[in-house]
Amino acid sequence: xxxFSFRVTHHDQRARRxxxxxxxxxxxxxxxxxxxxxGAVKGVTxxxxxxxxxxxxxxxxxxxxxxxxxxxxARRGGLHAFIxxxxxxxxxxxxxxxxxxxxxxxxxxxxxxxxxHLDGSEHLLTPEKAVDIQAQLGxxxxxVFDECLAHPADAGSVRQSMERTLRWARRARDRFQAxxxxxxxxxxxxxxxxxxxxxxxxxxxVSRGLREESAQGTVAVGFEAYAIGGLxxxxxxxxxxxxxxxxxxxxxxxxxxxxxxxxxxQDLVEAVARGVDLFDCVLPTRNARNGxxxxxxxxxxxxxxxxxxxxxxxDPSCSxxxxxxxxxxxxxxxxxxxxxxxxTLNTLHNLHFYxxxxxxxxxxxxxxxxxxxxxxxxxSLSRRLHDS
Ligand SMILES: [Zn+2]
Numbered sequence: 001x002x003x004f005s006f007r008v009t010h011h012d013q014r015a016r017r018x019x020x021x022x023x024x025x026x027x028x029x030x031x032x033x034x035x036x037x038x039g040a041v042k043g044v045t046x047x048x049x050x051x052x053x054x055x056x057x058x059x060x061x062x063x064x065x066x067x068x069x070x071x072x073x074a075r076r077g078g079l080h081a082f083i084x085x086x087x088x089x090x091x092x093x094x095x096x097x098x099x100x101x102x103x104x105x106x107x108x109x110x111x112x113x114x115x116x117h118l119d120g121s122e123h124l125l126t127p128e129k130a131v132d133i134q135a136q137l138g139x140x141x142x143x144v145f146d147e148c149l150a151h152p153a154d155a156g157s158v159r160q161s162m163e164r165t166l167r168w169a170r171r172a173r174d175r176f177q178a179x180x181x182x183x184x185x186x187x188x189x190x191x192x193x194x195x196x197x198x199x200x201x202x203x204x205x206v207s208r209g210l211r212e213e214s215a216q217g218t219v220a221v222g223f224e225a226y227a228i229g230g231l232x233x234x235x236x237x238x239x240x241x242x243x244x245x246x247x248x249x250x251x252x253x254x255x256x257x258x259x260x261x262x263x264x265x266q267d268l269v270e271a272v273a274r275g276v277d278l279f280d281c282v283l284p285t286r287n288a289r290n291g292x293x294x295x296x297x298x299x300x301x302x303x304x305x306x307x308x309x310x311x312x313x314x315d316p317s318c319s320x321x322x323x324x325x326x327x328x329x330x331x332x333x334x335x336x337x338x339x340x341x342x343x344t345l346n347t348l349h350n351l352h353f354y355x356x357x358x359x360x361x362x363x364x365x366x367x368x369x370x371x372x373x374x375x376x377x378x379x380s381l382s383r384r385l386h387d388s
Contacts, residue, residue, distance in 0.1 A: 004197035004224050006256045010366050014275045017365040020256050022088040022140035023195025024080060030272045032358045033058040033090060033280040034351055039083040042285055043347040046085050053355050055087060058280040061133055062094035066116050070136040078138030078192025091139035093130040099148040127168040128175040135179050138192030144172040146201040151233045158205035165203045166217040173221050197224035206239050208246045215250030226251050227258035241270050248275045265294055265357055269377050272361055284354045288346035291335050294353045298381050307332045320352035
């Protein structure tokens with residue numbers, strides 16, 4: 001159904017190089033999706049993102065639903081038209097944000113009842129409602145509404161939650177198919193992107209058995225592709241890698257695999273080594289605004305007094321606009337004085353670092369030298385020429 005497709009063009013052991021086709025164009029994989037929570041990536045313009053080579057953005061259903069509202073966005077022709085980004089967009093389901101509200105929400109089989117963090121108004125987000133909102137937003141990829149447990153959780157709760165997420169996946173798929181079978185009209189939904197695809201989400205905490213059950217159950221429901229959720233939430237890094245490796249064999253080879261919310265540059269390389277194709281993470285953008293820059297020799301904190309008279313660029317081996325034009329001394333000055341450009345320049349560099357890392361990963365896979373890239377990458381980061 002729809003224009004969504006995925007083609008693996010090269011394998012290098014378990015790492016894959018491919019092309020994901022959506023209603024708004026192609027995405028070269030493995031790919032990193034910058035996070036544009038409110039329909040904008042904080043600190044940079046869409047023009048910057050295009051120049052950085054970003055091919056797909058992630059936006060947040062919870063935030064856009066509350067403000068300005070999916071009805072208002074649908075009346076503007078959908079999210080692409082509203083924000084002026086003609087390329088692919090993925091929207092999350094809103095689940096993660098709602099579950100993060102803790103004291104302000106209650107969960108039952110129907111869905112999640114919550115109070116808005118903006119005005120305290122009451123809302124009910126169900127698997128069906130999350131489909132409807134995303135259909136009106138018209139993203140190219142809609143995520144199912146899943147239950148997100150905090151880590152750690154006891155085995156019984158993880159099983160119950162995983163099973164509920166599977167039941168919700170069935171309901172979300174039924175709703176999705178009903179909407180797109182009738183162009184949305186019979187369901188009272190304004191479809192703004194008839195080519196939307198829907199991804200299922202594997203849960204199961206840090207249990208290999210539950211991950212496997214969840215993956216098999218989600219694949220049995222049948223989605224355009226599959227994500228691994230509920231990781232990168234505080235569990236040890238080697239446990240996350242193990243869960244990813246253990247889930248992969250249960251996911252179809254011919255569909256993209258998306259590791260949600262990960263991670264550090266090292267996490268991305270390690271997940272690609274285990275067969276992951278898609279990533280999103282707030283680290284490069286959020287940390288940029290806090291003065292942390294990711295570099296080929298490990299992260300540096302530009303606030304540090306040692307950079308006050310350091311005339312070198314943040315990363316001498318980086319070709320981004322910030323590194324070509326700014327010294328560490330200047331960037332530290334901008335940060336210390338609270339200049340808005342500090343956020344912009346730091347974000348440009350960090351996004352370049354992430355997107356360029358993915359680009360180099362894709363090249364390495366094509367030339368069959370991903371393993372040597374991986375070793376060199378980790379060695380470079382562990383040299384720690386700077387500080388942390
Ligand atoms: Zn740079």
